[in-house]
Amino acid sequence: MSTPATLIQHCRKWLLLPCFSLLAACTPPPEQQLLEDTAQTSLLPAHRDFALAAKQLSQATQAFCKSPDDAGLQAAREHWRHSAVAWSGLQVKSFGPLMEDNLSWQIQFWPDRKNLVARKLEGLIAEHADATSFTASTIADASVVVQGLSALEYLLFDEKAAQLDRYQTASLRCQVLSAIAEHQKTLSKTLHEAWLPDHGNYLGTFAQPGPKNPVYPDRQQAIAALLESLVAGAELIKRDKLERPLGFANSRGLSQVYLLEWWRSRFSREAIIGNLNALQRLYLADELYGIDDYLRQHQHSELAEQITSTFEKTIVAAQAVEGDLFSAATDPAQKPQLLALYAEVQQLLDLLKNALPDALGITLSFNGADGD
Numbered sequence: 001m002s003t004p005a006t007l008i009q010h011c012r013k014w015l016l017l018p019c020f021s022l023l024a025a026c027t028p029p030p031e032q033q034l035l036e037d038t039a040q041t042s043l044l045p046a047h048r049d050f051a052l053a054a055k056q057l058s059q060a061t062q063a064f065c066k067s068p069d070d071a072g073l074q075a076a077r078e079h080w081r082h083s084a085v086a087w088s089g090l091q092v093k094s095f096g097p098l099m100e101d102n103l104s105w106q107i108q109f110w111p112d113r114k115n116l117v118a119r120k121l122e123g124l125i126a127e128h129a130d131a132t133s134f135t136a137s138t139i140a141d142a143s144v145v146v147q148g149l150s151a152l153e154y155l156l157f158d159e160k161a162a163q164l165d166r167y168q169t170a171s172l173r174c175q176v177l178s179a180i181a182e183h184q185k186t187l188s189k190t191l192h193e194a195w196l197p198d199h200g201n202y203l204g205t206f207a208q209p210g211p212k213n214p215v216y217p218d219r220q221q222a223i224a225a226l227l228e229s230l231v232a233g234a235e236l237i238k239r240d241k242l243e244r245p246l247g248f249a250n251s252r253g254l255s256q257v258y259l260l261e262w263w264r265s266r267f268s269r270e271a272i273i274g275n276l277n278a279l280q281r282l283y284l285a286d287e288l289y290g291i292d293d294y295l296r297q298h299q300h301s302e303l304a305e306q307i308t309s310t311f312e313k314t315i316v317a318a319q320a321v322e323g324d325l326f327s328a329a330t331d332p333a334q335k336p337q338l339l340a341l342y343a344e345v346q347q348l349l350d351l352l353k354n355a356l357p358d359a360l361g362i363t364l365s366f367n368g369a370d371g372d
Contacts, residue, residue: 030289030297031219035207037288038226042281043096044203046089047192053079053086054188057152058181065174068167076177077156077265080149083184084267087149088274092233092282095225096202097194105144106187109151111240111259117154118161120145125176134175136182147187151180157265224362226282226291227352231364233279234349241272242342246329255329266324273318280311291356300359307351314344 028036060079064072087107090098098104109117124146128134139147155177156162167174194200206225209216216222243249245259260268284290295304321328321337328334357364 029219030294031223032207033289034226034285034291034294035209035219035222037285038282038290039203039207041286041288041290042278043093043206044195046086046093046278047188047195050083050086050090051185051188051192053083054181054184057083058178058185061152061174061178061181065167065171065178068164068174070164073156073162073164073167080152080156081265081267081270083149084153084262084265084271085274088271089278089281092229092236092275092278094229094232096206097191097200102144103187103191105148107148107184109145109148110261111244112145112150113259115258116145117150118158121151121154121176122161125172128172128176131172134172134179136179136186139176139179139183140186147180147183149184152177152184153262153264155180220362223294223360224357224364227357227360227362228364230279230282230291230352230356231349233275233282234345234352237272237275238342238345238349241268241275242338242345246325246338246342248339248342257326257329260325260329263326266326268325269318269321269323269328272325273315276311276315276318280315283307283311295356295359298360303351303355303359307348307356310344310348310351314341314348317341317344 057076057079060072060076064076091104091108120143124142128138145151154161155173167177195202197203205213205215206222209219209222211217216225239249240259241261245256247253247255257263261271262268282291284292292304292308295301295307317337317340321341322334325338328338353364
């Protein structure tokens with residue numbers, strides 16, 4: 001015979017069962033949670049941050065051009081650095097609207113093996129020497145070589161082109177500077193809005209795979225896009241930012257410092273750190289459910305920790321390089337630090353390219369597997 005206490009316990013049990021059932025029904029599958037949390041912590045913030053930095057850079061160049069002085073030039077340079085860091089967070093996202101219509105090339109023309117940025121920009125300025133105004137629409141119709149942060153770097157940091165007196169004596173140069181920055185503001189805003197639910201809603205395309213989704217017909221393909229971005233980003237750092245410019249790819253070990261990213265501004269090292277931070281965030285999804293958690297759920301906790309640890313060691317190795325890469329490349333005392341960074345990046349790339357997709361049973365596409 002049931003006592004009153006027993007009856008109350010039974011009642012509580014049956015009352016709670018619908019709550020647990022409802023909670024289970026509302027909890028998304030781990031793959032879905034991974035996509036949603038990664039989008040919220042990594043993908044959307046990267047696009048938002050770049051749009052904000054580009055807007056502030058445009059404002060800084062306009063303020064400088066109203067009354068060109070050294071303080072204004074230094075402020076514009078600092079906002080360019082902020083934009084370059086923000087771009088490094090977006091640069092390693094190798095899918096989505098960024099990959100359409102040459103948008104990434106409009107943001108950065110690099111590597112520039114033939115010094116086209118300088119040649120094209122000076123040619124553009126000479127071509128419009130008699131113009132009374134120069135606007136962002138003129139830049140939008142021009143070559144991608146003169147449209148982006150690479151062109152702005154030249155105008156703000158080049159030893160000859162960025163001399164203050166050239167802005168004080170030639171208003172057209174300042175108009176070109178402001179026009180390029182305005183174009184970047186517009187482009188970055190469009191790129192950000194392409195992800196927003198009330199605009200292009202690529203967020204919905206990425207985070208809601210399914211048979212009717214033309215880009216991601218299933219969740220595995222969306223997760224594969226994340227893994228391919230990790231691989232392509234690590235490959236970009238290894239091959240284009242370290243191996244080729246620092247001479248690690250040739251038998252004679254000869255550096256080609258003018259292939260370094262942002263060599264004029266001496267900002268190559270900071271950009272690599274920005275890339276690594278962004279890749280780490282793409283992997284971890286901050287404190288939410290990231291690829292590391294997905295690995296653990298698939299019984300690969302050791303690999304999850306190994307990748308996490310390698311990210312940390314690689315970032316530390318990049319921070320340990322003293323000064324800028326342009327100077328470090330020809331300084332024998334810096335060679336051990338550069339080789340240590342290169343070794344860590346190689347180790348990270350191997351884990352992301354081979355161990356990670358193997359553990360999750362995901363086949364990378366040709367581009368993702370080869371970093372092309």
